[in-house]
Amino acid sequence: MNNLRSVDLNLLVVLDALLSERHVSRAALRLNMSQPAVSHALARLRVLLEDPLFTRHGGGLSPTVRALELLRPLTEALSQIRAVLGPDGFDPVQSRHVFRLAMSDYGANIILPELMRLMRRSAPCIDLSITQLSREGMIAGVVDGDVDLGLGVFPHLPAQIYPELLFSDQYVCLVDRASLTPSVKRIHLENYLARPHVLVAVHGEASTEIDETIHTAGFSRRVALVLPHWSIAPNTIIGTDLVLTVAAKSLESLRRHKRLVILPSPIEFPAIPFTQISHKRRQADPALRWLRNAVSTIASSLAEH
The missing domain is CATH 1.10.10.10 (Winged helix-like DNA-binding domain superfamily/Winged helix DNA-binding domain)
Incomplete structure (x- = not known):
């Protein structure tokens, strides 16, 4: 050279x-x-x-x-x-930049709409490229430099990763209202375990915190449907006896659904720590710092609801 x-x-x-x-x-x-x-x-x-x-x-x-x-x-x-x-090296109003983010459609549904509204107001020349990867894929992408920011749930992270907890969610159950006895406001454990279940497993992640908790409690469940996307899962419940155990914030739009009902889980599952991850070596990058702060601000407003 x-x-x-x-x-x-x-x-x-x-x-x-x-x-x-x-x-x-x-x-x-x-x-x-x-x-x-x-x-x-x-x-x-x-x-x-x-x-x-x-x-x-x-x-x-x-x-x-x-x-x-x-x-x-x-x-x-x-x-x-x-x-x-320094911070003046990045001006979101004037800068042209493309950020590469990785997230599931759960994360995208929660964060992306408000993030895009913020960017169109404050950073009109900045673009986003979104990919959906498994947890392992997100981590590898951040480590290798292919992903600027990953958003998801990460039980284990390597030393190169800088995590920032955005909010904690909780698991709830989604069932068809017609499959319940009228006026029932919760699903009992026996009924929960007897029903066929829907599992959302991105890119073949068949082992989840849900199943680990159920097995630790000495129970088992039958998974009748495995899906790669969160967004289609609620519609598969309608007209069936299926039950979907899912993060509560992903169901906000269904709170007043005529056919579906959201119920507390009969099993105490661990909280869902929704986290954004980036590479430790890039923490001083003013452009990435601006993006992380924007995502964190949006997540803070969600945590208050």
């Missing part, structure tokens, strides 16, 4: 945008540069790094192995540079 003195640090910002956008035009828009200027910067990067870095693929750019190897150290280096510049 050429001597560091010959490196224009602005080129690294361009490379970071290209690795995020995988498209010259979108990278140019994000950086407030012309497309020819970004193409020229890419040409200089190819000479500097002695690698093509990207190849054309399906109307976009596909990074080379060398480019992917640079992704993590580049993200960390730019984060440290932004930290040196």
Whole structure:
């Protein structure tokens, strides 16, 4: 590689945008540069790094192995540079940025609507890219630098991860109102265990805190339906004897549903600690700090209800 003195640090910002956008035009828009200027910067990067870095693929750019190897150290280096510049190095009103978040549709349903309203008011040039991953996938994405922020429930985290508890939720039961005796306001343990259950298991996470608690108490349940998404689960209950044990905040819109009823769980399950995670090395990054604070503010308002 050429001597560091010959490196224009602005080129690294361009490379970071290209690795995020995988498209010259979108990278140019994000950086407030012309497309020819970004193409020229890419040409200089190819000479500097002695690698093509990207190849054309399906109307976009596909990074080379060398480019992917640079992704993590580049993200960390730019984060440290932004930290040196201080909070004024990131202006949400003016900055063009793409954040990569990972969350389930439970987390997205709770956090994302208000987050987008906040961003359209206060950060109109910032974009989000949302992916749904398993817990292990979120953790790996944050560690590897592919994910800026993960939101979910994480019983175990590696040392590289910085966790921030957003709020605690609790498990409740959702059943079809017609499957209950009239005026019943709770589901008894025998009835709960006798019913077939719906399990939400993202990407095959078949072992959950629910089943661990049931087994520890000396009971078992029959799971009649396994789903990868929270959002479709309530509709599968209607007209059946199924029971869904689910986080209470995911059911707020169903409080006055005519067909479905939310009941306390007959088993005391542990609280659900909903947490946002990021890499410890990026805690001084002003852009990521702004995003974490925005999510935390939204979560605080939810915790009050």
